[in-house]
Amino acid sequence: xxxxxxxxxxxxxxxxxxxxxxxxVLDRLALDAEYIHGDIGWEFxxxxxxxxxxxxxxxxxxVDAAMFGAITSKPVKAAEAELVDSLKGTGLTYRxxxxxxxxxxxxxxxLRPCKAYPGNPLNYREGLDLVIFRENTEDLYAGVxxxxxxxxxxxxxxxxxxxxxxxxxxxxxxxxxxxxxxxxKGSERIVRAAFDFARKFGxxxxxxxxxxxxxRATDGLFLxxxxxxxxxxxxxxxxxxxxxAMTMWVLKxxxxxxxxxxxxxxxxxxxxxxxxxxxxxxxxCSGNIxxxxxxxxxxxxxxxxxxxxxxxxxxxxxxxxxxxLDWLGETEKGTRLEQAVAAVVAEGRARTYDMGGTTxxxxxxxxxxxxxx
Ligand code: IPM
Ligand code: MG
Numbered sequence: 099x100x101x102x103x104x105x106x107x108x109x110x111x112x113x114x115x116x117x118x119x120x121x122x123v124l125d126r127l128a129l130d131a132e133y134i135h136g137d138i139g140w141e142f143x144x145x146x147x148x149x150x151x152x153x154x155x156x157x158x159x160x161v162d163a164a165m166f167g168a169i170t171s172k173p174v175k176a177a178e179a180e181l182v183d184s185l186k187g188t189g190l191t192y193r194x195x196x197x198x199x200x201x202x203x204x205x206x207x208x209l210r211p212c213k214a215y216p217g218n219p220l221n222y223r224e225g226l227d228l229v230i231f232r233e234n235t236e237d238l239y240a241g242v243x244x245x246x247x248x249x250x251x252x253x254x255x256x257x258x259x260x261x262x263x264x265x266x267x268x269x270x271x272x273x274x275x276x277x278x279x280x281x282x283k284g285s286e287r288i289v290r291a292a293f294d295f296a297r298k299f300g301x302x303x304x305x306x307x308x309x310x311x312x313x314r315a316t317d318g319l320f321l322x323x324x325x326x327x328x329x330x331x332x333x334x335x336x337x338x339x340x341x342x343a344m345t346m347w348v349l350k351x352x353x354x355x356x357x358x359x360x361x362x363x364x365x366x367x368x369x370x371x372x373x374x375x376x377x378x379x380x381x382x383c384s385g386n387i388x389x390x391x392x393x394x395x396x397x398x399x400x401x402x403x404x405x406x407x408x409x410x411x412x413x414x415x416x417x418x419x420x421x422x423l424d425w426l427g428e429t430e431k432g433t434r435l436e437q438a439v440a441a442v443v444a445e446g447r448a449r450t451y452d453m454g455g456t457t458x459x460x461x462x463x464x465x466x467x468x469x470x471x
Contacts, residue, residue, distance in 0.1 A: 113167020
């Protein structure tokens with residue numbers, strides 16, 4: 099029996115291409131693992147009405163970790179239109195599988211390292227090394243939403259919230275409500291994860307991103323909890339910033355940042371910004387980490403127009419595999435893989451199209467694998 103059972107979830111579009119590339123390097127590292135394919139993605143939405151079928155959920159209950167490619171998502175009406183005829187009009191609604199997976203398995207930490215590998219022509223600045231901790235299960239992603247807004251909800255809001263007066267009397271279909279729900283527990287554990295990381299890896303500073311000056315209830319709670327946690331780490335500089343201002347400052351003075359922690363939606367946005375500073379889509383890797391399971395993925399989407407062309411940069415997925423190796427405790431292999439990526443980037447011979455070259459997806463993987471000897 100292999101040491102690790104790993105769920106292998108390529109999903110849609112270029113997810114398939116980049117996962118094939120990741121497999122090349124994992125095989126070259128001779129990781130003692132069994133890779134078990136899981137069905138996920140748009141074709142299962144169309145044919146079964148579920149992009150994340152129950153059998154795949156079962157699979158994830160029995161693995162050590164998972165690698166995930168990408169999934170195509172479409173707005174509610176467009177999704178409904180693509181269902182097979184027998185499922186149309188049955189009341190199915192599309193929900194993003196990755197968001198469901200994060201909630202179902204309580205993968206509360208979204209870890210997004212943004213490191214500039216020397217010599218990458220896409221680096222905004224050489225030497226950048228930011229690490230983002232994004233809360234991954236609650237906030238505006240809670241999934242508690244109304245459109246149309248039920249009468250009971252409107253009634254309760256008008257009784258309990260003064261500011262609701264401005265919306266009172268609107269027809270249920272003339273507005274919509276999405277609830278931002280942040281808990282003390284959810285805020286505490288993500289901030290603690292960020293500070294624990296900072297302590298473990300000798301990082302100097304943690305910046306807490308929020309908008310507590312306006313979104314006082316939820317972000318107020320997040321910030322209050324963050325300050326409490328921060329006190330337990332006196333050797334680490336506690337920094338806090340409003341999300342809007344922070345996006346300007348991080349471009350102006352990127353070296354003022356180190357570890358960044360944010361509620362779900364701000365983390366989603368800030369992590370794209372930071373990924374762009376170190377190479378963009380081809381370099382953004384991500385870990386969705388819980389206490390029992392972790393799922394690793396590139397942050398780019400399925401890019402349907404490039405599907406099957408083996409054109410996109412696999413480094414994001416290969417770095418996601420590196421994160422998986424570290425999480426499994428295979429840090430020697432993880433470090434070797436990162437060094438191999440860094441060597442290929444520095445050398446500059448293999449360059450995918452996003453980096454201005456013509457190297458194909460699997461050729462890039464081979465170039466990296468060849469450095470693993
Ligand atoms: C991400 C993505 C997802 C998110 C989408 C695909 C649902 O943008 O992982 O950052 O919003 O979390
Ligand atoms: Mg995102």
